[in-house]
Amino acid sequence: MISVEEACQIITAHRINWGLETIPLSFASRRILAEPIVADRDFPPFDRVTMDGIALYTDTPLTEGLFRIEGTQYAGESPQTLTSRGSAIEVMTGAVLPLHTNTVVRYEDINVSEYSDKRFAALKAPVSPQQNVHHQGSDRQTGELLLPPGLRLGSSEMGILASVGKAEVLVEKKPRIALISTGDELVDVSAIPLPHQIRKSSGYQLAAALQEMGYASDLFHLPDQPESLESKLGDLLQNFEILILTGGVSAGKKDFVPATLEKLGVQKQFHKVAQRPGKPLWFGVKPGKNAVFALPGNPVSTFACFLKYVRPYLLRETLTPMKAVLSENIVFKPELTYFLTVAAAFNEEGRLLATPLKGSGSGDFANLLACTGFLELPSDRSVFEAGEVYPYFSFR
Amino acid sequence: MISVEEACQIITAHRINWGLETIPLSFASRRILAEPIVADRDFPPFDRVTMDGIALYTDTPLTEGLFRIEGTQYAGESPQTLTSRGSAIEVMTGAVLPLHTNTVVRYEDINVSEYSDKRFAALKAPVSPQQNVHHQGSDRQTGELLLPPGLRLGSSEMGILASVGKAEVLVEKKPRIALISTGDELVDVSAIPLPHQIRKSSGYQLAAALQEMGYASDLFHLPDQPESLESKLGDLLQNFEILILTGGVSAGKKDFVPATLEKLGVQKQFHKVAQRPGKPLWFGVKPGKNAVFALPGNPVSTFACFLKYVRPYLLRETLTPMKAVLSENIVFKPELTYFLTVAAAFNEEGRLLATPLKGSGSGDFANLLACTGFLELPSDRSVFEAGEVYPYFSFR
Secondary structure (H helix, E strand, O other), X not given: OXXXXXXXXXXXXXXXXXXEEEEEHHHOOOOEEOOOEEOOOOEOOOOXXXXXXXXXXXXXXXXXXXXXXXXXXXXXXXXXXXXXXXXXXXXXXXXXXXXXXOEEEEHHHEEEEEEOOEEEEEEOOOEOOXXXXXXXXXXXXXXXXXXXXXXEOOHHHHHHHHHOOXXXXXXXXXXXXXXXXXOOOXXXXXXXXXXXXXXXXXXXXXXXXXXXXXXXXXXXXXXXXXXXXXXXXXHHHHHOOEEEEEOOOOOOOOOOHHHHHHHOOOEEEEEOEXXXXXXXXXXXXXXXXXXXXXXXXXXXXXXXXXXXXXXXHHOOOOOOOEEEEEOXXXXXXXXXXXXEEEEEEEOOOOEEEEEEOOOOHHHOOHHHXXXXXXXXXXXXXXXXXXXXXXXXXXXX | OEOHHHHHHHHHHOOOOOOEEEEEHHHOOOOEEOOOEEOOOOEOOOOEEOOOEEEEOOOOOEOOOEEEEEEEEOOOOOOXXXXXXXXXXXXXXXXXXXXXXXXXXXXXXXXXXXXXOEEEXXXXXXXXXXXXXXXOOOOEXXXXXXXXXXXXXXXXXXXXXXXXXXXXEEEEOOOOEEEEEEOOOEEOOOOOOOOOOEEOOHHHHHHHHHHHOOOOOEEEEEOOOHHHHHHHHHHHHHHOOEEEEEOOOOOOOOOOHHHHHHHOOOEEEEEOEOEEOOOOOEEEEXXXXXXXXXXXXXXXXHHHHHHHHHHHHHOOOOOOOEEEEEOOOEEOOOOOEEEEEEEEEEOOOOEEEEEEOOOOHHHOOHHHHOOOEEEEEOOOOOEEOOOOEEEEEEOO
C-alpha cells in the first residue's frame, strides 16, 4: 500500500499529452493555454485619458488658471493638437491625450463658461502635472510575455487574449471523459428501488463537479459480471481518453474492475492507498492513450478521491492550494491519511475555520450537504489539535 | 451618490422572478432549486454492509471465534437469513445486512479455511457488536427535508437529487443575458487597431466569468450614437432579461447610456456609487421584465462592479462570503469604498493573506493577471493597517 504523496506523484508522472488544437477565443475559457501570449502593442497603446474633463499642458502644480477650450477629443478619434499653452482641449475618458498636452483636469475640478462663442475652463482645485493620464506602455510593453503556456484560462486571461487580438488560440485538447458506475445494487434515478437497491447517484455528482471545471462527461453503468465488463470497458477505452469508474475495486467477490482493466491492457500503477476514506483506489494507464481512475463506490470515498486525485490531474495542478484551521481536537489512530469532511467558513480573523462533521463514514453522503470540503490530516499522527492548519480541498 | 451598502440593498430589493421550469436532472447543476426535496426513503434505506467480509450476530465484544460460512450476500440481492448463531454469512460492501446478523467483520480480520466442502472463518482481531454496519435511517429519515428551495445545486446536491429519484427537478428559469459594450474607440478582436483604438476585451472577460457561474451570454457592441443606441437597446430589452452594459455611463459628452435607458422605460434605481473603481455604476429595472446593469468601461472597474453587484444578483446571494487579511498598510483618503486589487494566498496559519497590487488604476487590466480578487476597504476610514481583515471577492 502506497502513501497519498506517492499516489499523487505517480498520477502526475503519468500525464498524457492529448494533443493541441486551435479554437475560437469564445470557446477558450477554462482551457489550458498551449502558446506564449505576447503583448502586440504597449499596454495602454497610447497616453490614455482616464477622466472626462480638459487636457492642458503644465510642468508645475497649478492652483488657478483660465483656459480657452480649443475643441473636443473623443475616444476613438485620432489625436488633436493643442495650439497654445494657455488653452485646453476637452477630453473624454478613453481618448488619446491630445498632442502638446500632458495633464487632465476632470469636470468636477473646473467651471466652464462661455463668452462670445468661446468656451473657457477655470480651475477650481489644485492640479498636478501628468494627473489623470495613463501613460503608453506603463502597464506592459510591446513584446512582453503576458501569458505563459500551461496556464488555465480564466476570465482575466480571456480579456487579455482579446486585447492582443487572439481571435483564435492554441490550447491543449480536452480528453473525453466516461463516468462509469458499477454495482448490481444500483438502479436508475427514475426507478422505484426494491428494499435492497439504491439509485445511482455518484455519476450525477461527478458529472456536476466536472461541469463546474469546464468538462463534459458521459454516464455509463456496467454490471458486476466479468465478460460484459470486459467487452464494454474495451469499447469505452477506444472512445474516451479518461475513464472514471466507481465501485468494484475493493476486496469483494464481485470486484472485477482491476483484473478486467489489466486484461484490457491498462497498466496498473497502483492499487490501494493509505487513506480513509478511499483506500481501494486504483489507477492505471494505457500509455499515450488512456488514464483510468477506479474509485471506491461509497459516495464520500468517491468524492474525496475525485477531489484529491482526479480534479488536479484534469486541471494540470493549476488550482490554488487552500489551507484551513481545525476547529476542534480530532483523534484518528489508523496509520492512514484521513480526509475529514468539514464545513469551513472564514472567521473574523480571516482564517478559514474547518468544523468536522459527524457522519456515519464513507456511505453517508447526505453529510456532504453541510460539507464544504475535506481537510487532509497526515498519516504520521493520531492526535490533531484545534488551531492546527492542514491542506483543505473545497468543492463549493 | 449612494453608498456601496445602499447599492447592494437596492439591487437585492429589485429581484425579478423569472418564473419556474421543470428540467431533466442532468441539466440541473448550478441552477436554483424551486421545490423542497424530501427523503423518499431512509438514508441508508437498509442496514448496509460497509466492508467486504462476514456478517454474524453478537451482543458482546468478541476476541475469538470460529464461524461456519452459510452463504454469500452480494450487493443488490434481497437479504438472506442466518440460520444459526454459530455461523456467519459472507457479505459484500453495499449489501443488505443479512437477517439475524448485526455485525460485520472484514476479511483482514479473519482467516478463512475449508473443511469437507464447508468454509469456516476464524476471528483474528477483536470484534465489537454492530461494527461495520451503516444502520437504516441513521443519516436521514423518510420525509426529512434534504434540500430547501432557493438552494443553488452543486455537485453534492446533484447526488442527493439522484438518490431520491428526482429524474426531473423544478428550478428557477435562467435569465437570458446580453453583454453590451459601447465606446467608439473599440474595434473587433480580429482587427488591427489604429493607434488611437483598442480591441474589445471586457465582453470576453465577463462572458468567461458568467460561464464559470453556469450562465450563457451573447455579446453585442453599440456605437456612441443616441438614435442607434436607442433602437438597438430597445430590441435587446425585448430579447434578454438581463442587460450588462460596459462604458458610456460617466460624465462624458458621448455617455448616452443612462438617458437612453430611461427613455426606453428602464427605471433608474441609482446612478453613481461612493466607490473606487466603479463610481459611475448605473442600475435600473423594467419591473417584472428586465434588470439592467450599466458598468463603467474601464476594465478593472467593469470587473469589480461585476463581482460585487452582478455576480451575487445572479447567484441569489448563495456565494460563501470570503475574508482576507491585508498584508501591508494602505492609505486611501477619498470617502469612497475602495476595491483594492490583491493577490491572495493562504499562509501557514490558514489565513488568506491579501497582497495589494501596484497598478495604474482602473485602466490597468494586465494587472488582473496577478490579481486573484478585490479586497473591500470601507469608506469611513483612510488608513488600513497590515493584519486587518476585510471582505474579499475572489474570481479564481
